[in-house]
Amino acid sequence: MPGSRMTHEDRRDIEDGLAGGLTYSEIAERLSRPVSTIGREVARNGGRATYRADQAHRATEGRARRSGPAAVKTAPAGVAAYGRDPRVIQHFEERFTALMVGTGLPRMTARVLACLYATDTGSLTAAELVHRLQVSPASVSKAIGDLETQELIKRERDARGRRDRYVIDDHVWYRAWLNSVRANLALADTVRQGSGSFGAATPAGARLQDMSQFLQHVSRVLIHAAEDWRRTSAARTGKSTR
Numbered sequence: 593m594p595g596s597r598m599t600h601e602d603r604r605d606i607e608d609g610l611a612g613g614l615t616y617s618e619i620a621e622r623l624s625r626p627v628s629t630i631g632r633e634v635a636r637n638g639g640r641a642t643y644r645a646d647q648a649h650r651a652t653e654g655r656a657r658r659s660g661p662a663a664v665k666t667a668p669a670g671v672a673a674y675g676r677d678p679r680v681i682q683h684f685e686e687r688f689t690a691l692m693v694g695t696g697l698p699r700m701t702a703r704v705l706a707c708l709y710a711t712d713t714g715s716l717t718a719a720e721l722v723h724r725l726q727v728s729p730a731s732v733s734k735a736i737g738d739l740e741t742q743e744l745i746k747r748e749r750d751a752r753g754r755r756d757r758y759v760i761d762d763h764v765w766y767r768a769w770l771n772s773v774r775a776n777l778a779l780a781d782t783v784r785q786g787s788g789s790f791g792a793a794t795p796a797g798a799r800l801q802d803m804s805q806f807l808q809h810v811s812r813v814l815i816h817a818a819e820d821w822r823r824t825s826a827a828r829t830g831k832s833t834r
Contacts, residue, residue, distance in 0.1 A: 598633060598652070601700060601727045603645035606633060610643055624730035685710050697738070700727065704735040704758075705744060714760040715748070721758070743767060769818050773811045780807035 602623055609619040616634070620627040634640055637648035685706040692702035707724055708716060716724070721732045736758055739745045745758050761767075784804040790797035 598629075599726050599728075600645065600649045601703070601725070601731065603633070603648050604699065605731070606630065607643060607645040610634070610640055622730065622734075624728050681710055698735070700731050701735040701738040703727075704732060705739060708745065708758065708760050715757045717750070717755050717757050719755075743771075763822075766818060766822055769814070773814050773818075776807050776811045780804045780811065783807070 602625075605623060606619055609622065614622075616627050616630045620630045623630070633648065634643050637643055637651060685703070688706040688709065689699065689702040692705060693699050697705070703725055704721055707721060708714060718729065718732050718736065721736075722729050725732070736745070739758075740747065743761075744764055746761050748757050748759050749755070750757050781804075783800045787797045787800035787804060790800065792798060792801050
């Protein structure tokens, strides 16, 4: 966000960009900031070779404390609903984010997903995500695109039809689970064909056959478990399974 303060997440994006060999211009485009801002940020925090996001953020906070009193941060609206402690919510979002990063999601994408799950409505606009996460609109837009591609969220128009809201789908994990199982079944079929090509009596063929049988067995069990959960959940909540 041109003119706004650099966030910790922005600095992590800069560090990742530098590590990936991006130019200042490419990093600036990703963050929707002037190239000069990126250049100054890197130059005063060790240069391209030694820039580290955590160190740069701590140094900036230290300079801000020395130059005057810091503004008091307030929790976004709704965070402390139902008498919740905002610190507890923040801790949950950090843990959720770390676990999602461990599954392969980019950090910003994981943060947006965690933020949506920690919201009672299960939906937020892009502007609300920018405000809650204190990141640039470009960062949120990219994360939203990733989540929509993976069908982890869906897009809806708000009641007045003025803006899009990004919503957690009730059946998202069921569908994601089935997609994963389908991928395993496809792998099992390919491996089975490979076993036939090598010959089931050969060491390589026998190894591939065992792998195929394992994947097929586990996939059938997982499909049965997912369908059973879906029926039980629908009966308990009265919601459609579609």
